[in-house]
Amino acid sequence: METSTMHTILLFKHWAFDSWKCFRLLRIFDGLSVVIHSTSSADIYIGELIHLRYLALTCEPVRQTITLVSNSLYRLQHLQTLIFRIKEFIRDTDGRVVPQGLPQLHQEYMEFEFWRLPNLRHLILLDGFLPDPSTKSFEQISSMENLQTLCLMKDFKCSERFLEMLPNLKKLGVIYSYKSTYETGWSQYCLLNLVRLHRLEKLNLYAEPYPSLRAYDLPQNIAFPSALKKLSLSGNDMGMIGWLPNLQVLKLKRHACHGPEWETSEGEFCRLKVLLIDSTDLVQWTTESSHFPKLEQLTLFECNKLRGIPFMHVVVQNIV
Known part of the structure; x- marks a missing residue:
């Protein structure tokens, strides 16, 4: 053959x-x-x-x-x-x-x-x-x-x-x-x-x-x-994710955020460039622009209960 x-x-x-x-x-x-x-x-x-x-x-x-x-x-x-x-x-x-x-x-x-x-x-x-x-x-x-x-x-x-x-x-x-x-x-x-x-x-x-x-x-x-x-x-849930020193892309999908409130702290997400939040019961998001100093892209999908987006120096790509 x-x-x-x-x-x-x-x-x-x-x-x-x-x-x-x-x-x-x-x-x-x-x-x-x-x-x-x-x-x-x-x-x-x-x-x-x-x-x-x-x-x-x-x-x-x-x-x-x-x-x-x-x-x-x-x-x-x-x-x-x-x-x-x-x-x-x-x-x-x-x-x-x-x-x-x-x-x-x-x-x-x-x-x-x-x-x-x-x-x-x-x-x-x-x-x-x-x-x-x-x-x-x-x-x-x-x-x-x-x-x-x-x-x-x-x-x-x-x-x-x-x-x-x-x-x-x-x-x-x-x-x-x-x-x-x-x-x-x-x-x-x-x-x-x-x-x-x-x-x-x-x-x-x-x-x-x-x-x-x-x-x-x-x-x-x-x-x-x-x-x-x-x-x-x-x-x-968020846990200690914010303190990961090299994190650049974070995608929270399908109830990764439990509960109605999320409050970030100074020093968290120091290198984060991309943040996606998909399908959550989040109502109140409390943060400061200094908490996301490198953020370039924010995507929100099916966050129907969220009352507002906190002020951040970021390019908002999608809000659905």
Whole structure:
């Protein structure tokens, strides 16, 4: 079988391969917009593409497909970017196909061999599942020094052992469901350990809002590293955010500000350039222009109860 000399393949509508073996010189493969359906193990054994630098895949929710794809990842020793998603299809009462998550299938059949990829820099899991770092699969892994991006982790537990493996992480995206946090509280996720990520510059944290503030203990169980430059929060509160010395972009979304009042202090937000407040019950915002000395852009969205915008030397980009 003759080997193609193509270095890049982008798929947009359908799965078009009979075998990976035809494309052993590929550097970039993006098949995220289609779903891998296998008819034989050769169709989905991506370990043949040993020159890959960039890989984006969506797998069908079939045990054989998930197992063969995940078990072959370790051979891609030059891979730098991995974007991975498992897509489930179910039908609603009208017979329409509806995508759903697949956590149980992940736990049973997904072997996360990408921890054995020494050159991996960016890992994005669009379904969000990540195995518990306390499992045996992590015992022989000392560090992933090249990893800079780890995004869209669901119910991510920041254990000391796991964060020690990521000394150069710069971007982290995490999602926490209401069901996983409401009954047991936030302490189980060890978010106080985030301060150990000394090079973290961007953090996106989404927490589904509680129906009430009962037992809402996230502010007491989270700490932010001082290197942060960009922070996007939802379901949190202001806490000590204002004192982060390097913060330049702050996005407060989906009830990140609890309560009707917010009062800032002298010395807070000393380097903040961009502030977005989205969907809040904030009524009274008390501040001084000197509290935001570097602010260049202010965006307010669905702040329907806010009585007024305090005077600040700022270019107001959007008020919706």
